[in-house]
Amino acid sequence: MEVERLAAALAERFGVKARVERDGGLTVPCSAADLAGVCETLFTAYDCAFAGLIVEERDGWTLRHLFYSERAIIRVVSRSDRPTFPSISARMHAADWHERAAEDLFGIAFSGHPRLGEFVLHEQWPEGTNPMRRGFDVRRPSPRPDAAAGWAPPRVLHAPGAFSMPIGPIFSGVEESVHFQLETVGEEIVRVIPRLFYNYRGVEAIARGRTIAAVLLLAERFTGTASFAHATAFSRAVEAACGVAVPVRAARLRAFIAELERLRHHTAAIHGICSSTGLAVAASQAAILEEELLRLSAGLTGHRYLFGLAVPGGLRRDLADDDCRRAAAEAGAIARRLEGLERSLARSSSFLDRLEQVGIVTADEARRYGLVGPVARASGIDRDLRVILPYGGYADLGLRVAREEEGDGYARLRVLFAEARESARLLTALADGLPDGSVSAPIQPRAGEGLGWVEAPGGAAVHWVRLDDDGAVAEWRILPPSFANWHGFHLAAEGFAFQDFPIILATFGLAAAENDR
Template sequence: MCPARCTHCSSGPPESSEDKRMESAAETAAQAHQKWPSQLEVWIDRRKPVAELRIRTTEILRDVARWLTTEAGLRFAGLILEQQPEQWEFRYLFYLDHKAGWIHALVHQPVEQVSVPSISSEVYAADPHEREAEDLFGVTFSGHPKLGDFVLHDDSWQESVAPMRKEFDEAAALAERAPREGWRPRTIVEAPGAFVTPIGPVYAGVTESAQFFLETVGEDVIRAIPRLFYKYRAMEKVAEGRTIDEGLLFAERFAATTAFAHALAYCQAVEAICRVKVPPRAVMLRGFLAELERFRHHVGVIQEICESTGLSVAASQAALLEEDLLRISGAFTGHRYLFGLVTPGGLMRDFAGPDCRDAVEQARKVLLKLDSLFEMLRYSSSFLDRLEGVGLISSDEARKLGLVGPIARASGIVGDLRKAQPYCNYDRLQSDEIIENEGDGFARVRVLYQEATQAVHIMGQIPPQLESGEVLAPVTPQQGAALGWAEAPRGATFHWVRLGGDGLISRYHVVSPSFINWHGFHAATENFAFQDFPIILATLGLSVAENDR
């Protein structure tokens, strides 16, 4: 029986994995209601594995957030802020690593009330989410130590722009720009002889635009501060008022190297809103394509790491393997980066079983070459000397920062949405979660290599399980909102979509793994030598485009 005020509840024992996920969420929600019976109510929708904690007073917001992440053992996934006609809705997302299911903590404030307590003192992983919301919506998170100069840089934009507000017209030129005069980069180190070394934001070649301020008093980096969002494209604002299909283009194209994973998460959100049952064949093929993307991505990151350590021959070999995988992807799907394949309701095209098996065989040939390359790297002293014990992120730091993906798993953090919140029938496929504990650069390389190996193993399991049938179900836009998620190559990604009564997008928000993991960049970089900086950066495998959106 659901606690407090619950709607859309079904009777009878759970019969599916979805029901079991709902049980986990409902149990946690019931415990929260017992702790704060008069200060929050619980709302449960059994069509989705979500329990909402509707907080009546902001006085308990920090306590609830602390309890969810410490005593209840949930991970913080993100903050979704929505401007509604009469109120603000703050939606804090939490999920379990060891049990499936979601908890959404909701706070509503009158539209003229533009302040809520910051939870970053209790949940440090919320820090960048609050800073982003403050910059884009003009709301204040009381108690937050550093707001502003985040997405919209103070040396270019005034603090009051708030481009995500409904009244802001993205098509009109800004009447007046008033950047802060005398802006200087924030510094933290206070010591005789301390100075800041700026790097970027302009580089040679194809390196993305980002700036780094490295503080030091000598040869080691004491404090590292990244300055991102030079490529901010206001994708979420531009998506408002667009159709579902137009929204898919945004999801698929803001980060090309992980296009399929983001498009998949977006489609799953739309399908949840529209109550679409994706054909079983399409579900399995989606997993196949997701693992093909993961394999190619991880090989690409290994290539960048080899290049950063000065191993030009190894870098060239890895680059050839990445090119082989791009060609396999192009020949198999028609696009090297898997554009135009996933769509709400399934897939745009079918893939025959023999073609899938042929793609697996070609991927296995590439994997054999990767095996040989890795064997050489793991016994190369010049490679290991630059990675072992360098760029350390401890398990405690990774957990506090909320890191996801290979970075987190290289620091001993268990967390993979394919297992924690299964989708695409991953719970029917045999796989192990790859965990290393050292937290250094070489641990991250090992995780990348092992996950690339496992991606091919997962691909090989799918063709025998393919059912005959269609790969696309019809989708009729409906009013509502839902969260879609996927374990992208760089880690967990979350896509929130709200459709209005006209079937058009009224709110779209993406929490990408790079947005999450850039928050931990300083932890890996600080207290290491300047010459280690580019190598550490390469082992993190972060994307500026995936962050900036």
């Protein structure tokens, strides 16, 4: 899809004057009245992926609906003097949660949205608290009442014998804090209502006015299992704002470490799936490989979760070529053992029974909800930012994007295995061809905004920053993959049996910390 054709189509249909940017992207200024039409056209007629909604309060209100397609980012920009916009989620369901979050955090009234109100902020907050509004005091502690919570799910299933089963936020073993309300008339789960944001730390709100170095700590630590991906995305946003290109060696090393993170992340997700089915030996085998990858990461970079390495401009320190080659060889050996595990699992019928034809998300549903990452790729949508919007060190690697069609738990597991294998291949290719040179370019902070993206282990992750005149971070937004995939999670679990629920959850590989921020 060439952006010129897209611009012409939008001009013809809506009379909007779209501007082709130097980076090959498209900026579409759009009136509130046309917003839903323009977004729906991009999303449905031209099959652009929706990355998310970025809200900014600056001389009035600006909404940026971000889309992407082959090698182009499309920004639909609408403005208003007042925090009032028409809702577009009826015509583009992928925007639903984005509008709910913006209403809760910024106090924007989206007219026509069927279900606004308590979402990110739970019931304990006074009405009208909007932590992302300018002037909100982020240091003042919030109410932390001991009284019983008054939360009830928004709709309740009415049927003979119907009951709802609450799960969480503290539940079964070593799990993130999430609450589910499962509604059922017996065996089959009819409705899943997840209640999230127990881990809401307001990182985007507390980042305001902090230095780039201080916000980097937040970007790297709000979700520890995809920390390098988010630290890189934030760094890339700062680099875009400052007009800095990272040295080639840094870009390649970033790709190298990102693939090491993906391999470890997927191994952990495979471990989660094996243990959710109660297959103890397979779970232990995967856990051994996960621990070996953690040790390998620490041996190479000094940190088991790869913290402290990515910085705006490149990397904090160089890695020796020999160490990278050795790490790639070790990771390759681990990936081969992972393949052995995959073969054994493929022959274990009792295991396959729990995954095949269970937790199905169709391609149409995945597209409508804007699902991303391995979850979307298991439903036939082979979008991957490393290929669609190639960045950093990913050019000319011949990346093969995994794709399955069934959209069930087994398809998601196979995608994880295939991507782990591909990551191991990329590690070798990258380590063998590391260019010489420095690993960091100096950053001269200047006022401006920038967008940075990576394909995080869980899917597309986009960061946006605005730097102020002093070079401090004025605004920072994260569009994490888990936010998109949590939105669609209920699709997979509804219609299946209670005992499948933990397995379906494991196959989604979701991170609450990443969603909650």
